[in-house]
Amino acid sequence: MYKVVTLMSCLFRYAIEVNRVPAGNWVLIEGIDQPIVKTATITSVSQTEDAYIFRPLKFNTSSVIKIAVEPVNPSELPKMLDGLRKANKSYPLLSTKVEESGEHVILGTGELYLDSVMHDLRKLYSDIEIKVADPVVSFCETVVETSSLKCFAETPNKRNKITMIAEPLEKGLAEDIENESVKISWTRKRLGEFFQTKYDWDLLAARSIWAFGPETTGPNILVDDTLPTEVDKSLLSTVKDSIVQGFQWGTREGPLCDEPIRNCKFKILDAVIANESIHRGGGQIIPTSRRVAYSAFLMATPRLMEPYCFIEVQAPADCVSAVYTVLARRRGHVTQDIPVPGSPLYTIKAYLPAIDSFGFETDLRTHTLGQAFCLSVFHHWQIVPGDPLDKTIVIRPLEPQPATHLAREFMIKTRRRKGLSEDVSINKFFDDPMLLELAKQDVMLNYPM
Template sequence: MLVKNIPNVKDGAARKIEHIYTGQQDSSIVDAMKKCDSHGPLMVNVTKLYPKPDCSVFDAFGRVYSGTIQTGQTVWVLGEGYSPDDEEDMTVKEVTKLWVYQARYRVPISNAPAGSWVLIEGVDASIMKTATICPMNMDEDVYIFRPLRFNTLPVVKIAAEPLNPSELPKMVEGLRKISKSYPLAITKVEESGEHTILGTGELYLDSIMKDLRELYSEVEVKVADPVVTFCETVVDTSSMKCFAETPNKRNKITMLAEPLEKGLAEDIENGLVSLDSRQKEVTDFFRQRYQWDVLAARSIWAFGPDKQGPNILLDDSLSVEVDKNLLNAVKDSIVQG
């Protein structure tokens, strides 16, 4: 069945890369990945983390799209927040061991060429969900592989706290490991200081709590009743401008909220448009599908929350009103909130 219906790694590489790589498609890196070139620059897409038997650290499971990964090799590990303009989510790690992962069995190997699925030891410390692994001596900008997207969303939430307050650090460390182990789990701290876990349903959360108590933190944890998360929405344009001002009164930011066109939020969530795409592609999408003017489409700063959230942050200021150079200097801070 697999042999008849699934293309081999070389035949399917080009189509795969077009969908999952966020960088330009005319680079030498992409060319090597589309050819599944074992002698090209190393590019590995880490998609899953598996815990060690003692659950203290994780091994990274990923596919080698080009190059050859070897034990003892020093690599860059690029997280989901990495971009050539913001290199904060990047660490340097050494590949200590490699295996071919076969369910219960691990076959040790010294290297894995392009097209291989491989289990990697030594690179997990900075990875939360997915990551991109590449060599340190790249001659051109490297972009990440797109984070995984799922058909279901974590919409059920529980609050957790340790039975013994002094064991809070252990529970927090356990929550970090839960986030690594469960692809659809989200752990966060609310403004009130409450630790919450989001999952796809009660059974999913029950599995998470079992692992948190028995494997990842080994502390007694009490939880609140599960609730379904909800979000506010915008039904009409703001009747007044909201603004925030610095203490010296010299800087002010003004915001307005208004509903998006019908269907636009769904298109963003479904990945039909992404700010990782070329500027022209984004502009053409909004202009042709929703009749936005070119200036408005080019003024989009971010989708949110996260990169595919159904909200748009738009710079609606005019160059005669503000200094665009100064505004762009604080753009990242405004986007981060």
């Protein structure tokens, strides 16, 4: 338990110690900074009634730009880690993580945001020299069709077997889950009504939703589509938590390049569960659930998704063509181009892939001789053109790729950066019986064995 040591009130540049602060004031509190990361609710120790937390902060943008950092002097790593912890507390939208390759990654909303973070990290929080890698973006993985066949996986002890398929979600449903227009904590009746009325699901499917993932507001759904005549529902319910955990784990790190899965519905079609509880523990079910989710995903025409920014540019009429040129060179597309009433300016609204937005502002100023100004904010996710698993595509270094090769290029480069093998190996996700089933059905596989 942590205790409040000092209360201080801010007065211009001075912090004046006080013994009490009435509601509605800004206050500095000393002694409780250790356990708090972003937000917290502070209560008194002697409080007997239930404490309700303040609603966590919600933002209209996401942290999709990431940079890898490391200290110039390796012995100063602990200082940098301490600085990262402090920066994480100071910036509400910032998040930090360590990749499997060991690199420390900072996620922010854009170039200027990350510039400010790095300035504070170097000068204020750690006071050391820090090297920064080129910025990259987060991707998502999705599917565009229903799985071409029912995918199954057996647990290591061969006593349990789970069968699943994957398919894309209805348009707008992923955003509804993320914006919490629908919550998994609702009663089954209320969930059923929501999906029935808004997305035209049948009542049985709508009431059989097990989880959203990853976390409780992730844009993927796990549905129990088994029939009581074929599957022992009481046995299945005993392993529900383990299957959900495997699904959450799988959707947090997809099979293409360890990025989150988005906009997918996973349906459990069949399950054979061992009668003895010792044979159906979490250690058996969780990895199997994740593996079958991956195999169903790979059979459903997987695609990569990239973040798109909404750009608003204000420029004089004679600079509009230059703005179009800069946007076209970066895969941007203009949605609106209107004059500002009563002024010589034009407002140009466009969508631009976040991966092509690095240096956009500088480029824009150069081409318009400093006359154009732009605002950018994360807007939506969009599928990257091309098949990420098409092995006929050869990625040549230092050459710009045609549009249809982009998905493959992004996947391979992301896998390299994370220290993963060059290509997706299906041996990890498909059991031997499943591979035999694929061979029987003569399914053409693009993936290396």
